[in-house]
Amino acid sequence: MNLKEITLRHLKMRMKSPFSTSFGTIQDKEFILLEAKDESGNIGWGESVAFYSPWYTEETLKTNWHMLEDFLIPAILNKEIQHPDEVSDIFSSIRKNNMAKSTIEGAIWDLYSQEKGISLAKALGGEKNKIEVGISIGIQNTVDDLLNLIDEYVAEGYKRMKVKIKPGWDIEVLREIRKHFPNVPLMADANSAYRLKDIDHLRKLDEFELMMIEQPLASDDFIDHAKLQKEISTPVCLDESIHSYVDTRMAIEMGSCKIINIKIGRIGGLTESKRIHDLCQKHNIPVWCGGMLEAGIGRTHNIALTSLSNFVLPGDTAGSSRYWERDIIDPEVIVEDGYINVPDVPGIGYEPNTETIKTFTVFEKTFS
Ligand code: OSB
Ligand code: MG
Numbered sequence: 001m002n003l004k005e006i007t008l009r010h011l012k013m014r015m016k017s018p019f020s021t022s023f024g025t026i027q028d029k030e031f032i033l034l035e036a037k038d039e040s041g042n043i044g045w046g047e048s049v050a051f052y053s054p055w056y057t058e059e060t061l062k063t064n065w066h067m068l069e070d071f072l073i074p075a076i077l078n079k080e081i082q083h084p085d086e087v088s089d090i091f092s093s094i095r096k097n098n099m100a101k102s103t104i105e106g107a108i109w110d111l112y113s114q115e116k117g118i119s120l121a122k123a124l125g126g127e128k129n130k131i132e133v134g135i136s137i138g139i140q141n142t143v144d145d146l147l148n149l150i151d152e153y154v155a156e157g158y159k160r161m162k163v164k165i166k167p168g169w170d171i172e173v174l175r176e177i178r179k180h181f182p183n184v185p186l187m188a189d190a191n192s193a194y195r196l197k198d199i200d201h202l203r204k205l206d207e208f209e210l211m212m213i214e215q216p217l218a219s220d221d222f223i224d225h226a227k228l229q230k231e232i233s234t235p236v237c238l239d240e241s242i243h244s245y246v247d248t249r250m251a252i253e254m255g256s257c258k259i260i261n262i263k264i265g266r267i268g269g270l271t272e273s274k275r276i277h278d279l280c281q282k283h284n285i286p287v288w289c290g291g292m293l294e295a296g297i298g299r300t301h302n303i304a305l306t307s308l309s310n311f312v313l314p315g316d317t318a319g320s321s322r323y324w325e326r327d328i329i330d331p332e333v334i335v336e337d338g339y340i341n342v343p344d345v346p347g348i349g350y351e352p353n354t355e356t357i358k359t360f361t362v363f364e365k366t367f368s
Contacts (some may be wrong), residue, residue: 136162185314
């Protein structure tokens with residue numbers, strides 16, 4: 001395969017309701033969508049998960065656009081590629097910028113699976129034909145609002161509830177949830193809102209039988225996560241800390257966590273995701289697929305990845321209607337009884353809707 005033309009689009013999509021974490025609130029999702037055409041005219045799609053501002057990691061929509069336009073696209077156009085695993089070599093002289101790299105790599109995996117005539121899930125080595133889905137619920141104005149949402153999502157069949165926490169919105173909130181939903185599979189995500197000095201406070205999490213506490217401490221702090229994990233029985237899951245296979249080794253060897261959240265963009269692509277998946281499997285570390293409020297293309301890639309066998313915990317791969325009035329793919333991603341069926345047709349198994357994409361496009365540029 002040989003990429004002949006790449007179009008970048010800056011999309012802006014209004015979310016059904018604002019999403020709040022310990023760092024702030026998102027109402028309009030702005031991101032880059034990438035369309036890549038190969039020498040046979042096949043088209044592959046990639047979606048950047050970088051947000052408009054750098055609150056989650058240092059990457060943003062504009063840093064991604066810059067990296068894509070000035071470095072990554074020039075490096076990849078007209079290069080002969082036998083397998084998507086080669087993409088990391090082509091980009092080896094460009095440091096980090098994982099979300100930008102992953103945007104192209106995702107489109108290449110899509111094209112590769114079309115070329116082979118198999119689903120993206122099969123191309124990645126996926127084995128499941130349906131995946132379990134959980135839901136992530138942002139910080140709400142009142143505990144009642146949160147309880148009502150949980151009620152709704154339990155009724156819709158979601159397999160686990162994840163609630164965002166921060167100092168002042170944590171122990172009491174979880175206690176209320178457990179009072180009303182004693183048995184619901186529940187976890188909490190702190191997005192790095194605590195420090196090891198809060199250990200006595202974090203110890204209180206143990207009374208709620210959470211499936212895990214996600215990213216309680218600073219994103220670069222493997223040592224303190226290890227100290228915390230030794231002191232609490234709730235499994236620690238790392239999200240923001242994990243950018244690579246090496247980070248994963250470090251976390252496992254240091255005992256910084258018992259579970260890992262894999263986000264394709266954060267770790268630089270599907271190839272690296274697969275390597276991390278395999279490493280975790282070898283060490284009996286369960287993984288699950290995180291979400292970045294993706295539109296349809298990102299969602300389809302998450303679904304394909306989650307079909308790998310060590311994705312044993314429900315992911316944040318909710319259906320399209322969780323965030324969007326109208327998603328950019330047909331059909332939209334549907335969750336039934338808490339499951340999504342993994343498509344078994346060549347490629348991602350969903351059709352990007354070019355008309356809908358146009359309505360959300362703020363700016364576009366084609367490179368050839
Ligand atoms: O920490 O997992 C996170 C959303 C944006 C940025 C970071 C996170 C999240 C979520 C929601 O928790 C995931 C989703 O539903 O897409
Ligand atoms: Mg998280």
